[in-house]
Amino acid sequence: MSIKIFLTPFRSHWWQDSIFTASLLIAGFLHLIVLTLQFAEPTATDTSTKDIAVSIRPAEKEVKNADFLAQENQQGAGTFREAHRISSDMPAAMEDLSAGEQQLKSLEQMQQQRELSFEEKVLMTTLSWKKEAEQNNRKKAMEQLNSQFQAKAAMVASIEAQYLKRQQNFSRTQKVKTLDGIQAKKDVSAAYMDKFREKVEFYGNRYYPEQAKQMRLSGEVRLMVILNANGGIRAIRLIDSSGHAILDEAAKASVRKAAPYGAFDSKMKDISELRIIRTWRFDPAEAEIEVN
Numbered sequence: 001m002s003i004k005i006f007l008t009p010f011r012s013h014w015w016q017d018s019i020f021t022a023s024l025l026i027a028g029f030l031h032l033i034v035l036t037l038q039f040a041e042p043t044a045t046d047t048s049t050k051d052i053a054v055s056i057r058p059a060e061k062e063v064k065n066a067d068f069l070a071q072e073n074q075q076g077a078g079t080f081r082e083a084h085r086i087s088s089d090m091p092a093a094m095e096d097l098s099a100g101e102q103q104l105k106s107l108e109q110m111q112q113q114r115e116l117s118f119e120e121k122v123l124m125t126t127l128s129w130k131k132e133a134e135q136n137n138r139k140k141a142m143e144q145l146n147s148q149f150q151a152k153a154a155m156v157a158s159i160e161a162q163y164l165k166r167q168q169n170f171s172r173t174q175k176v177k178t179l180d181g182i183q184a185k186k187d188v189s190a191a192y193m194d195k196f197r198e199k200v201e202f203y204g205n206r207y208y209p210e211q212a213k214q215m216r217l218s219g220e221v222r223l224m225v226i227l228n229a230n231g232g233i234r235a236i237r238l239i240d241s242s243g244h245a246i247l248d249e250a251a252k253a254s255v256r257k258a259a260p261y262g263a264f265d266s267k268m269k270d271i272s273e274l275r276i277i278r279t280w281r282f283d284p285a286e287a288e289i290e291v292n
Helices: 018-040 044-055 060-065 079-087 099-173 191-208 210-215 244-256
Strands: 175-178 219-228 231-242 274-283 288-291
Touching: 191 244, 191 274, 191 288, 210 244, 219 244, 231 244, 244 274, 244 288
Parallel strands: 175 274
Antiparallel strands: 219 231, 219 274, 274 288
16 A cells, blocks of 8 residues: 655745635634624523422521611612511511401400400499498498497486385485575574574684685685585585685585484474575685575
């Protein structure tokens, strides 16, 4: 087998070769066409890939962190205030509720108000009953007190009636005589009354109170002296005061010191008790007691 080698004549410059120059121009033109088509419109493969990337992109994380990336991610678009308003913990507004839920909530509120009103009525009724019961108890207590008071008043009246009756019976069996200064002058007991007065004045002047002398107290004391048939003192009662306790006590003391006054005389045999009403006058100038 023989190999033949054809040698072309040697040329000094490549651009002088017409074949090489034509091939180089054709290759450049083809590359230009390919590059123009590549950047002019995307291929079908690239478009499907981008669609898939958009559809599977996680939206929740990007929306939560979209405060400063709103222009890059359309799902997080909006102002900073709107983002915070959406992500806040405030409860949903009434407009977000359905009509059925709103009606149910209104019915529940109305039911609660009715139940509260019913409880208030029950409470007011109970308080009214309690107040009425207390008033009835007070009324019964007052009626019981009035009944007890009336019973005691009736008992006291009965005792007083019995005492008055006994006193009347005693007066019938025991003759009680009461004398004042005027009656004593015309009575059968006039002599006995004179002895009584003289004796009282004697002991009263003898024991005139020193304090009354120093204070120069004056006044009149009216007493009732009750004597028995033997001339003893049954009682001394103050009728009118002088206004000075010293003089009142001095008048009583003069009666006590002068006792006893002796038995009633024969003219007074029917008298069982003698009640003498006299006036003791105190004279600070003379330091004397006068009985009238």
